[in-house]
Amino acid sequence: EVQLVQSGAEVKKPGESLKISCKGSGYSFTSYWIGWVRQMPGKGLEWMGIIYPGDSDTRYSPSFQGQVTISADKSISTAYLQWSSLKASDTAMYYCARQPLEQYYFDYWGQGTLVTVSS
Amino acid sequence: DIQMTQSPSSLSASVGDRVTITCQASQDISNYLNWYQQKPGKAPKLLIYDASNLETGVPSRFSGSGSGTDFTFTISSLQPEDIATYYCQQYDNLPLYTFGQGTKLEIK
Numbered sequence: 001e002v003q004l005v006q007s008g009a010e011v012k013k014p015g016e017s018l019k020i021s022c023k024g025s026g027y028s029f030t031s032y033w034i035g036w037v038r039q040m041p042g043k044g045l046e047w048m049g050i051i052y053p054g055d056s057d058t059r060y061s062p063s064f065q066g067q068v069t070i071s072a073d074k075s076i077s078t079a080y081l082q083w084s085s086l087k088a089s090d091t092a093m094y095y096c097a098r099q100p101l102e103q104y105y106f107d108y109w110g111q112g113t114l115v116t117v118s119s
Numbered sequence: 120d121i122q123m124t125q126s127p128s129s130l131s132a133s134v135g136d137r138v139t140i141t142c143q144a145s146q147d148i149s150n151y152l153n154w155y156q157q158k159p160g161k162a163p164k165l166l167i168y169d170a171s172n173l174e175t176g177v178p179s180r181f182s183g184s185g186s187g188t189d190f191t192f193t194i195s196s197l198q199p200e201d202i203a204t205y206y207c208q209q210y211d212n213l214p215l216y217t218f219g220q221g222t223k224l225e226i227k
Binding site: 035037044045046047050059061062095097103104105106107109110111112 | 120151153155157162163164165168169174206208210215216217218219220221
């Protein structure tokens with residue numbers, strides 16, 4: 001069974017750093033892209049970026065380029081989304097999702113990680 | 120950048136009704152258009168990919184059509200469990216993926 005399991009909710013202060021994770025199982029982790037999607041409270045879905053764990057090829061939405069870093073450790077089938085200095089406006093639910101190679105949709109999603117940034 | 124216009128933003132319908140949601144792209148995106156369902160407190164779920172292909176396990180009352188710039192998502196007979204927010208999502212060069220604004224579907 002394909003699963004993407006994300007790390008738990010986080011509460012942070014502005015200026016702090018954070019790295020959240022997404023662990024894939026039930027499939028070949030290095031043969032699919034993993035994307036990240038933000039959903040701010042009460043709002044819609046925003047695509048942030050995507051990584052191919054097989055060779056770490058990474059693409060970012062222009063809206064998120066320079067604001068976050070996406071990485072992956074294929075030895076433990078885990079992708080990451082990290083911030084070096086959080087802002088209150090980073091408060092949101094973050095989802096990881098799997099994209100098949102040479103396809104352009106997300107077929108499996110993680111359960112989401114809620115990040116709250118507040119002083 | 121390609122802009123996606125999804126309408127309506129909200130919709131109220133009765134059980135058994137036929138429901139239609141549209142998504143319009145600002146440029147030709149061929150058939151690179153997908154539809155997702157998101158229930159409250161849950162992750163999105165893929166329903167339709169490449170404009171008209173039903174994802175495995177998704178009920179046949181859901182369908183999609185269109186190509187180029189105009190796309191339609193249809194529920195042929197609304198069921199109570201279909202209450203959710205629906206999003207279209209397109210693929211293009213950059214920013215690679217864009218989601219529509221969402222359509223919140225409620226039971227009348």
